[in-house]
Amino acid sequence: MxxxxxxxxxxxxxxxxxxxxxxxxxxxxxxxxxxxxxxxxxxxxxxxxxxxxxxxxxxxxxxxxxxxxxxxxxxxxxxxxxxxxxxxxxxxxxxxxxxxxxxxxxxxxxxxxxxxxxxxxxxxxxxxxxxxxxxxxxxxxxxxxxxxxxxxxxxxxxxxxxxxxxxxxxxxxxxxTPGVIWPRLRDKCHELMLNLLGNIRDEVVEAQLSAQFLCLKMQELGAQKRLAEQCGIETNQGRPELWLEQYARKRNFLLQGAEPDLERAALAIIKDFRDGRLGHISLEKPLGAC
Ligand SMILES: Nc1nc2c(ncn2[C@@H]2O[C@H](COP(=O)(O)OP(=O)(O)OP(=O)(O)O)[C@@H](O)[C@H]2O)c(=O)[nH]1
Ligand SMILES: [Mg+2]
CATH class of the missing domain: 3.40.50.300 (P-loop containing nucleotide triphosphate hydrolases)
Structure with missing residues (x-):
């Protein structure tokens, strides 16, 4: 991805x-x-x-x-x-x-x-x-x-x-005043970013996409070490689609038949980010933002 x-x-x-x-x-x-x-x-x-x-x-x-x-x-x-x-x-x-x-x-x-x-x-x-x-x-x-x-x-x-x-x-x-989002966001990555920041309701955004966006961002920001330490995700190994699987296995989030529970893994990594457990992370820099 x-x-x-x-x-x-x-x-x-x-x-x-x-x-x-x-x-x-x-x-x-x-x-x-x-x-x-x-x-x-x-x-x-x-x-x-x-x-x-x-x-x-x-x-x-x-x-x-x-x-x-x-x-x-x-x-x-x-x-x-x-x-x-x-x-x-x-x-x-x-x-x-x-x-x-x-x-x-x-x-x-x-x-x-x-x-x-x-x-x-x-x-x-x-x-x-x-x-x-x-x-x-x-x-x-x-x-x-x-x-x-x-x-x-x-x-x-x-x-x-x-x-x-x-x-x-x-x-x-x-x-x-009540928070107001605007009807025309830039693109899906923008929506995923705002969801990670907690500005768009979790119920309307696919958690697995938000979590994958977060992993890509952390890789781009050079924060892979933190991702590996905290979540057991090695972003230099395998395709991004497999990162959630690595995390699910590390946390023992398994479905019947020992299938990794990707949704649960996604929700957990999003929570880690929001609670600051992945470190101090800025998702956007002045130049070259997603
Ligand atoms: N870490 C951190 N959390 C904060 C800070 N400011 C607010 N929060 C948390 O962010 C959450 C949202 O805070 P609110 O003050 O309800 O946000 P709001 O902008 O009024 O939200 P709406 O009324 O939904 O538009 C709460 O859980 C706050 O504790 C901050 O500076 N740092
Ligand atoms: Mg408020």
């Missing part, structure tokens, strides 16, 4: 109705807010950026945060920071569960709103919309800024279904 062969599989077309509504609601709420805080996934900052949000919400000052930086390769994150800076955008890499100096951050955002001339005409809290694709960590960020667990979070896409305002003590109101 190669990237080109993976790309021959059809896209799932996952775009639930609540996301269409959420996109419209975001447009409607736009006039109410002073600042946008857009979350990307640090492990694939471009592929996790919704181009439709980028186009539609251009008018407001914007902060860009690359979240889940704890799971990304720090050296690649530095390359990304330089890439965005060269494009005239500043991106900060964060772990929104452990954000430090919340007060300082909010003051910085206040400064940005005021220097951009979008301070409200009359005294009212400053309003910030938090947006990004599903499961990228928006509600986690809102909770961290609020210092209480106000918004529901969860390890699956589509947890937040409606806009939710949260008032902070420091003169801010945050708008937590």
């Amino acid at each position: 190669t990237y080109a062969e993976l790309n021959k599989y059809p896209l799932s077309g996952w775009f639930p109705g609540h996301m269409l509504r959420a996109g419209k609601q975001m447009q409607e709420s736009l006039r109410l807010v002073d600042l946008l805080v857009e979350l990307l996934d640090a492990r694939a900052p471009l592929s996790s950026r919704n181009p439709e949000l980028l186009e539609g919400l251009r008018q407001k000052p914007r902060i860009l945060l690359a979240n889940k930086a704890d799971l990304a390769d720090a050296a690649v994150s530095r390359q990304w920071a330089a890439y965005f800076a060269a494009a005239g955008e500043s991106v900060t890499f964060v772990d929104s569960r452990r954000l430090g100096n919340v007060r300082g951050l909010l003051q910085e955002w206040r400064g940005l709103i005021e220097s951009g001339g979008s301070r409200p005409a009359f005294a009212r809290p400053l309003r910030i919309m938090v947006l990004g694709i599903p499961n990228v960590g928006k509600s986690t960020l809102v909770n961290r800024l609020h210092r209480r667990n106000k918004a529901q979070v969860g390890p699956k896409p589509g947890v937040t279904r409606q806009n939710q305002w949260v008032s902070l003590d420091d003169g801010f109101e945050l708008l937590d």
Whole structure:
């Protein structure tokens, strides 16, 4: 299996109705807010950026945060920071569960709103919309800024279904929004990447394809050693189709008749990746991405 062969599989077309509504609601709420805080996934900052949000919400000052930086390769994150800076955008890499100096951050955002001339005409809290694709960590960020667990979070896409305002003590109101994926992804590899990152529901994507894509990526990134140590997969041996089989045998995932259980192996390797057991892995680099 190669990237080109993976790309021959059809896209799932996952775009639930609540996301269409959420996109419209975001447009409607736009006039109410002073600042946008857009979350990307640090492990694939471009592929996790919704181009439709980028186009539609251009008018407001914007902060860009690359979240889940704890799971990304720090050296690649530095390359990304330089890439965005060269494009005239500043991106900060964060772990929104452990954000430090919340007060300082909010003051910085206040400064940005005021220097951009979008301070409200009359005294009212400053309003910030938090947006990004599903499961990228928006509600986690809102909770961290609020210092209480106000918004529901969860390890699956589509947890937040409606806009939710949260008032902070420091003169801010945050708008937590539902994650929105866009209907036209680049290709199947893009969908598999977003599935690995947890942004597209597992129920609609073939786990074995996602797992094979992950193995190919790790091979491309030179992370075969980690794959061999953690999963017993030797990417220099045999065809990629056999890698899941190697993993199934190593973990003793066997069906009746001692057949390897490839589906179970795929789900397990995906979980290893998401839980960080395969190391700090960035699925996308500034140049030469899949
Ligand atoms: N490792 C890591 N996990 C994070 C980070 N931020 C959030 N998470 C986890 O990611 C999952 C999704 O977080 P949410 O805050 O619910 O994501 P969301 O963007 O609000 O998702 P939707 O409401 O579905 O759009 C949760 O399991 C969080 O604990 C982070 O910086 N690092
Ligand atoms: Mg949420």
